Amino acid sequence: MTTREFDSIVIGTGPAGEGAAMKLAKAGQRVAVIEAHNAVGGGCTHWGTIPSKALRHSIQMLADYRRNPLFQHTQHQIEAEFPDLLRAADGVINEQVRTRYRYYQRNRVEVVFGRARFLGDDRIEVQRPGSVTEELRADHIVIATGSRPYHPPDVDFTHPRIRDSDSVLGLRHTPRSMTIYGAGVIGCEYASIMGALDVKVNLVDTRDRLLSFLDDEITDALGYHLRQQGVVIRHNETYERVEADEGGVVLHCKSGKKFKTDILLWANGRTGNTHDLGLETIGLAPNQRGQLEVNKSYQTTLPHIYAVGDVVGQPALASASYDQGRFVGAHIADGACDWSLIEEFPTGIYTVPEISSVGRTERELTARQIPYEVAQADFKSIARAQITGHTVGMLKLLFHRETLEILGIHCFGEQAAEIVHIGQAIMSQRGEANSIRYFTETTFNYPTMAEAYRVAALNGLNRLF
Template sequence: LKVSAKSTDEELLTAPFIVIATGSRPRRPEEIPFNDVTICDSDSILSTEVIPKSMIVMGGGVIGCEYASMFAAYGIKVTLFDTRNDLLRFVDQEIVQALIYHMRTNGVTMRLGEQLDKVTTDERGRAVTTLQSGKTVVTDVLLFAMGRIANIDMLNLAAAGITPDKMGQLKVNEHYQTEVPHIYAAGDVIGFPALASTSMEQGRLACCHAFNVAQSTLPKVLPYGIYTIPEISTVGKSEEELTKEGVPYEIGRAFYKEIARGQIVGDLEGLLKLTFNRVTLELLGVHIIGDGATELVHIGQAVLTYGGKVDFFVHNVFNYPTLAECYRTAALDGINRLARP
């Protein structure tokens, strides 16, 4: 492995195993005239020195939604643009609709299902976004957050016998080995889910395999945390997935306003939702929006991982007052639905 930098001479490194974990960077298409002041990506926006009065966020994925809700909380007039008709497709849509409600309440304008025509700047340096529908959005700042690119273009992978796929990502097996067995890859460079938590575990498992250390595999049940305002966390199957798979399911809901801790912290609109098999009562999914969602989800993750049933929450006692009580309330709600004629 040859390593070179502007400040040092070229250095040759050797090792029996190599792990490629170079991460990713924001995609910057040529048709977007980035100047990193008024037209930024999700990295350069962090260096802004002036809080703008208006902003358009291009991209309705995790990063776009996080930034849109964050800047809206500052009182900035935010427009959220995406070519798709819905946000966060991998999240239970009831939770997504709750997020959309909160974002609109905070003044976010949605421009979904639109196609981009061009991006320019006016005489005042403001970003001018023209859509194919004829709409024009003029804002102080444009934040482009539509995709990321794996940091592999400077690695000369062809010299090592490795060929990226069509998405510019590296193909790996269950042990995170590339097509060259002693070279492993983990994290954003191998694609979905591209989370910090899963990437760290992928790297650990790759090293364990390389040095013949006893290991498991990456869990099939993974939690997702989305740091919007309010935050979202989800683990397991959504209603949409269960419907598509033809699984007989039921849901149970608990609203924070029903829970003493929700009233104490002032979150009266939070929601914890369970999906479970209506025949076996097996817990299938946990979906949360509200204060502490990314912490609260781990209780459900543990029950899911061990194949637990929804009545686990009914037959156990939770500290009072805590948001964890939502699990018991949601489980009771779901089981009561089964008893209805």
């Protein structure tokens, strides 16, 4: 068997793998990327971010139509099933695949479809479709294989009524009821999506509050709006067993509670895709969640082998994974990297309405005894929100009482994931440039949602005097 030589090999074409491959190619390296799926893009494009967010967008459009008084006489004529709404994502996925494949072609990165397995610390065997194998060798290897939903061994995921966040996209009907086990980001997003489709939803949370890493006021608002959609939220519950038959599926909890619904969506944790990679051949051992330990430069215990993205655990965000890949690409190409990844990265949660935040929460600032003040703007008072009818939500800025430095930005409402970046740009500045006064001393287009920053800043500064 002939071994093909490359400077670097990247395993996986999700955001992390793409970021690394593009950076290495720009540096003049000969790069190969290996993709186990039959199309590039990784789980982000095919099973995670893109399809779920496209689904959410379709449901939001449907809700806007039903709420608009102009169409009250035709509202009853619109019936949309879950698969119909999901089908709108197909075009987005296909376009994303075409776009990303063009990136690889344009930068002369060779895409090899097949399953990768280590033969040595510099050699990879690729099992290609049709039982054809080939061998690749490189001085540096980047593992960017992503993650998959965690499957407890005692839960039968082959049963059609038991789904995870990947297989739920294969539903061929809108269920009448659904229990979601796990109230993290994925669980809350699907509870919001299904609630908007008038599905009876039980959201079973293993913790004492929703999304505890977020600002308390934001998560309280999320809980309120989920309940308004008919979602029943149960905190501090742990599953004992799952029982499924043709009539439904029952989630038995250790508290004695039972939840019987048409579908169970398991949304409790993810596992790194390190199985069958042959890591034992090179002496790398994943942790119990299939994740690889890395240093601050994303190197494994073998310095020429890197790991990035979901396969190394938190933050497990597409945006952060892409930056990690670019960082590693620079580190390999130059032997070091003179820029560091940001510590305060934004979080976007695509519930209905959206949530986005960056920086510290009130809870964290209080614990650190940092004197802060709150600047807040309710969307109901913003002209653009009144025009669009999306008046639910708020923008909340936390700033230092003495220096006026912005310490945290928290947004709940339509376009929250977009709005947060305006504040992030100012918060990332050093010294006096990071000041809440920026928003009172600049001009915002009117009417815009961005105007909420001016309203919030004026509100906050007024609280100081």
